[in-house]
Amino acid sequence: MTDTTVTTERAEERAGSSAEPLLAVRNIVQEFESRGPGGVKEGVIHAVSDVSFDLMPGETLGIVGETGSGKSTLARAVIQVERPKSGTVMFQGRDLTTVRHRDLKKVWANFQMVYQDPFGSLNPRWRIEDVIAEPLVSHTRLTAGQRRERVRELLELVGLRPETYLRRRPMELSGGQAQRVAIARAIALDPAVIICDEAISSLDVLIQAQVINLFETLRRELGLSYLFIAHDLATVKQVSDRVGVLYLGQLAEIGPSEEIYRAPRHPYTKALLDSVPGLDPDTGVARRPVTLKGDVPSPLDPPSGCRFRTRCPFAQDVCAERAPVLEDMGPGHQVSCHFPLDDQGLPTRGHPLSRQALDVATG
Amino acid sequence: MSVVGTSVEQSAPRGGVGDRPVLSVEDLRVTFTRHGRRIRAVKGVSFDVQRGRMLAIIGESGSGKSVTVRALMGLLPPSAAVSGSAVLDGRQLVGMSDKQMRRVRGMNISMIFQDPARSLNPTMSVGAQIAEAVRTHQQVSRPQAAERVLELLRLVRMPAPEKRVHQFPHQLSGGMRQRVVIAIALASEPDVLVADEATTALDVTTQAQIMDLLVDLRERLGTAVVMISHDLGLAASYADEVMVMYAGQVVERAPTQTLFSNVRMPYTRALVEAIPQISHPSHTLLSVVGGHPPDPGRPVQGCPFRPRCAKADDTCLTAPPLDMHEPEHSYACWHPVTGHEVPVAAAPAAEIPGGTR
Numbered sequence: 001m002t003d004t005t006v007t008t009e010r011a012e013e014r015a016g017s018s019a020e021p022l023l024a025v026r027n028i029v030q031e032f033e034s035r036g037p038g039g040v041k042e043g044v045i046h047a048v049s050d051v052s053f054d055l056m057p058g059e060t061l062g063i064v065g066e067t068g069s070g071k072s073t074l075a076r077a078v079i080q081v082e083r084p085k086s087g088t089v090m091f092q093g094r095d096l097t098t099v100r101h102r103d104l105k106k107v108w109a110n111f112q113m114v115y116q117d118p119f120g121s122l123n124p125r126w127r128i129e130d131v132i133a134e135p136l137v138s139h140t141r142l143t144a145g146q147r148r149e150r151v152r153e154l155l156e157l158v159g160l161r162p163e164t165y166l167r168r169r170p171m172e173l174s175g176g177q178a179q180r181v182a183i184a185r186a187i188a189l190d191p192a193v194i195i196c197d198e199a200i201s202s203l204d205v206l207i208q209a210q211v212i213n214l215f216e217t218l219r220r221e222l223g224l225s226y227l228f229i230a231h232d233l234a235t236v237k238q239v240s241d242r243v244g245v246l247y248l249g250q251l252a253e254i255g256p257s258e259e260i261y262r263a264p265r266h267p268y269t270k271a272l273l274d275s276v277p278g279l280d281p282d283t284g285v286a287r288r289p290v291t292l293k294g295d296v297p298s299p300l301d302p303p304s305g306c307r308f309r310t311r312c313p314f315a316q317d318v319c320a321e322r323a324p325v326l327e328d329m330g331p332g333h334q335v336s337c338h339f340p341l342d343d344q345g346l347p348t349r350g351h352p353l354s355r356q357a358l359d360v361a362t363g
Numbered sequence: 364m365s366v367v368g369t370s371v372e373q374s375a376p377r378g379g380v381g382d383r384p385v386l387s388v389e390d391l392r393v394t395f396t397r398h399g400r401r402i403r404a405v406k407g408v409s410f411d412v413q414r415g416r417m418l419a420i421i422g423e424s425g426s427g428k429s430v431t432v433r434a435l436m437g438l439l440p441p442s443a444a445v446s447g448s449a450v451l452d453g454r455q456l457v458g459m460s461d462k463q464m465r466r467v468r469g470m471n472i473s474m475i476f477q478d479p480a481r482s483l484n485p486t487m488s489v490g491a492q493i494a495e496a497v498r499t500h501q502q503v504s505r506p507q508a509a510e511r512v513l514e515l516l517r518l519v520r521m522p523a524p525e526k527r528v529h530q531f532p533h534q535l536s537g538g539m540r541q542r543v544v545i546a547i548a549l550a551s552e553p554d555v556l557v558a559d560e561a562t563t564a565l566d567v568t569t570q571a572q573i574m575d576l577l578v579d580l581r582e583r584l585g586t587a588v589v590m591i592s593h594d595l596g597l598a599a600s601y602a603d604e605v606m607v608m609y610a611g612q613v614v615e616r617a618p619t620q621t622l623f624s625n626v627r628m629p630y631t632r633a634l635v636e637a638i639p640q641i642s643h644p645s646h647t648l649l650s651v652v653g654g655h656p657p658d659p660g661r662p663v664q665g666c667p668f669r670p671r672c673a674k675a676d677d678t679c680l681t682a683p684p685l686d687m688h689e690p691e692h693s694y695a696c697w698h699p700v701t702g703h704e705v706p707v708a709a710a711p712a713a714e715i716p717g718g719t720r
Binding site for chain 1: 575643651
């Protein structure tokens with residue numbers, strides 16, 4: 001089948017051009033008006049505030065953060081489902097924010113979303129073959145026969161036997177199988193980027209592992225890039241090349257996942273890592289989470305200066321006065337903090353609890 | 364009235380701390396009949412919970428963990444046939460009338476669910492909902508109930524409780540809502556608190572806060588906690604004892620540290636190996652066991668995990684009993700794994716055997 005060879009060529013082509021980012025997101029701002037009872041204006045929700053990142057071909061960028069940190073809003077603003085207030089999104093030499101709405105449909109063939117609830121994204125009355133063929137009908141000129149062939153191929157690709165599943169309906173599937181169908185549909189148009197929005201959060205451990213492995217295999221075979229949004233840091237680490245940590249609509253830290261997990265520079269990143277319950281599979285020793293106090297403040301009225309300061313164990317006066325900006329901490333590693341942490345997790349730059357200050361104090 | 368203000372201190376001596384279990388379940392079985400088909404959801408589960416202890420029941424969807432606790436709570440539909448024994452504070456729960464059960468459910472055993480938003484009434488203020496629970500269980504005046512509401516909100520470490528009583532659920536964060544649900548569950552000072560995936564829908568940070576709260580309540584009030592989770596890391600971090608369920612049966616049970624340092628049942632090992640780890644380099648493939656749990660509508664011959672287990676042989680056609688093979692460590696397996704042995708063939712990622720449905 002010719003589609004397969006096309007796919008492989010595209011995979012090579014994508015892997016080859018590594019210097020140019022596939023997607024260059026700059027200074028995205030997304031704000032919504034909040035209205036109270038009776039339609040009275042309450043204020044502006046600062047959902048995403050000045051976020052920039054690159055996504056390289058074949059790369060997986062993980063986005064982590066708590067509920068309300070703006071993860072999903074950011075993804076939606078990037079692909080223009082909701083137009084961002086300001087900022088640019090460069091894709092294939094075009095700024096998507098200026099693409100007219102009726103031309104966006106073509107662009108969207110390159111971006112596919114996989115959501116948390118697979119059943120919610122599959123029409124319960126359709127057969128699996130029709131569910132997967134739908135994007136082919138509206139976006140390609142394939143004949144009915146070619147479409148059937150392509151659907152079979154896609155099912156094979158996601159590990160579902162076509163004979164068994166073609167004629168089934170979504171309700172006859174388990175959660176893991178339904179998620180595979182949603183993935184088959186997402187890759188039907190050979191997209192450049194898959195956006196996984198908590199795509200595995202509701203699955204059982206074993207199914208979750210199967211789907212993670214599937215994403216990994218597809219990445220290798222099709223040269224896909226992923227924007228992997230999740231709140232589970234261990235999962236994100238498992239799949240991502242780089243990780244961006246969002247807090248109240250701003251990037252607290254972004255960098256190579258290995259670096260971020262080995263030595264987080266932002267106190268929020270460290271707090272997130274510390275709150276993951278861990279189990280060492282070799283020793284069976286559990287690591288009980290360390291709790292981060294408080295809730296995320298309201299995006300209607302984010303704190304002045306550093307938005308994390310109200311929960312930060314190291315906050316100083318300067319943190320309320322001045323907003324920190326993203327600074328380079330190493331190759332591709334940026335952090336937005338006045339007192340970035342050292343390898344031991346202590347603040348630096350003259351903070352009263354920094355290594356130097358403690359050394360002086362203890363003589 | 365003594366219920367106000369002193370309940371925390373009072374409840375400590377109740378029942379006495381000792382080895383006598385507050386909840387004792389013996390050979391619990393639940394069978395549903397659907398379209399003439401008998402579906403055996405729980406097939407002979409036994410366990411004890413002591414005062415002030417936390418038991419974690421782990422397993423996949425359909426393993427029977429939720430059905431087990433719902434049977435205890437009397438929350439199953441009429442089509443469910445429950446047999447066996449479940450003794451809570453000396454009272455037999457199995458076979459109890461709905462009316463009796465309603466009393467027990469309020470007074471002795473309470474449950475918190477996964478989605479706090481759905482457990483709360485969106486049209487009632489937080490204070491009114493907690494007060495309702497208080498007044499259902501205790502004969503107190505309105506001002507006393509209001510006092511108790513504040514006390515409960517403080518007990519669950521709700522920030523700014525005086526302000527919260529007048530707020531509605533939609534004005535609270537997910538973590539705060541779950542605190543309200545816990546406050547309602549604690550209104551009757553239960554001996555056993557059942558948390559069914561109570562933190563699954565929450566952020567990791569909020570999850571840690573709620574788990575800390577449960578641990579704290581267990582220590583301060585002596586409440587026994589039964590937590591149901593599919594998250595092994597969570598169970599390992601907080602529970603005193605862990606019970607692994609598969610296809611309606613308990614397949615392994617031990618104190619947490621004993622179990623995870625020496626996993627013997629291949630299914631438990633498969634679960635442990637499937638957890639994404641921060642220590643794994645990016646893009647590592649997880650070792651995954653293929654297949655599905657058996658269809659609860661069909662009888663299983665022998666060990667239920669046999670079709671998916673790499674160590675299975677003809678011996679496994681005879682069901683292995685759940686025996687205590689090692690001190691405090693029970694498992695149901697003829698071929699227990701040792702050390703770091705992975706009993707499952709690391710299946711190619713994109714391969715999944717045909718479904719069972």
